[in-house]
Amino acid sequence: MKLYFVEDQTDHVYLGVRITDILHVEQTPYQKLAVVETVEYGRMLVLDGAIQCTERDEFLYHEMIAHVPLHVHPNPKRVCVIGGGDGGTVREVLRHPSVEEVKHVEIDGAVIEASKKYFPTLSTGFADPRVEVLVTDGVEYIKNTKDYFDVVIIDSTDPVGPAVGLFSQEYYGYVNNALREDGVICAQTESPFANKKLLLKCWKNMRVHFPHVGVTTGYMPTYPTGYWSYTVGSKKHELKANREVNIRGKYFTETIMSTAFDLPPFLEEMLKNA
Template sequence: MDIMKKGWFSEIHEELLPGQAFSMRVKKVLHEEKSQYQDIKIIETTDYGRALILDGIIQCTLRDEFSYQEMISFLPLCAHPNPEKVLIVGGGDGGVAREVTKHPAVKEVHQVEIDDRVVELSKKYLPEMACGFDHPKLHLTIGDGFEYMKNHENEFDVIITDSSDPIGPAVGLFEESYYSLMKAALKPGGIVCSQGNSYWCELDFCKSLLENCRKHFPATAYSFITTPSYTCGNIGFAIGCLDPDRELSEPLHVFTKAEIDEMKLRYYTSEIHRASFVLPRFVEKTLYES
């Protein structure tokens, strides 16, 4: 549920985030509609710029979207020795596509997004992210990610799942069956990276998600980043690799500061890559020792 009241947008979801909310002051509501799959809202805020909201939950804001988009992309890409062919599931705002296509080893990016209206509206209202759809490396398919992967086995080096929260059309992207599908769609040594929610809000869910990943991937890890527009100010990623000896926290591609700046990265560095896997003790105990 979201509330628009006296010039403020408030994200309130008692199922996912009980007893708390996040609010932004609104300058203007740019667009509202109910698509075939979800409620879509795009607003202009005073301090976070434009924001995309799906089913009442903030997906991204122009102020801090780069932290999420860069890390969900470059963590798995830099942990793979040669990520030539990449699949993005979801990511209808285009931000992940924008980042994945920057990596010099990537030759081909396929993206499958279920809701064409998110893509169309992002192109209109969020061109800073939707520019990812215009890159020549990218091939976009509007459709269901499950069905897509069933027809594309042993094809990809990296699969990135940029999903909304585990409600509505995205709920299946957090289940064990989805990890089984991704495993089949990967080449040997392939890597998956999925949005993994916040350990401050949903630590038990993070644990369950990582357990689903472990059932199909011999090397797994959880990392996190800071993102002020997400409730509790952080979000994590569940990462799995088919190579049991891969150390996911150690980047295999190390870029200089000049290369980072040339790729227009503002959050990701090799140092941030390593640091994102260093967890508070209570999280480490829950995810790895219990």
């Protein structure tokens, strides 16, 4: 018997991934959660039909979303991760020796529980004493936080369902207030090929609130087009490594950091015309 998980990556493109087992299916209060075993990518977490992470390629995404903004800040101590219930982003954030405190705000506790059970290599950070997990709404939480964080990372699902509010202009304003005077924001902003509109919207929205805004990209095989974007805003520091690059990941390196915001001309052009 051949079983496939199929994701509609866009309205006109789908990806089929062969699976050997369905380990978990659950309708949480927020979304449909599934954990499947794939032949090619190891275990895979799926929310509302969209691939969130696989054991094999998750490092590409988690290293980019964490290490780029954390090197833009010269001394990140207090970090907030919104979303990312699988724990991969928190795991990478904790690799920075300066980090003293991580508030991990995930609206759906079921994602955290599933990750603890099925993704031991992702959820390692949950046990770290520097991490406080808050199962609550990331919009409300940030709205009620002022002048506290050095870095806020928005590791959201796609801009449908529970994550919609996290991509708005208003929300980036709340994040601005939640950051200290030299704070840095980073958000996953989808594929420049499959969801160009969303990237341009976030870029424009972020520029309303942050004087420095840049986009960086990275490979991500199981996300639409394999080409992913991360938009970074900074209140004060320029968009570059503002300290020694002290992390070498499986993907992220000093070289990647040094050229992170130097975009290909077609992408630069796209943003200029946004």
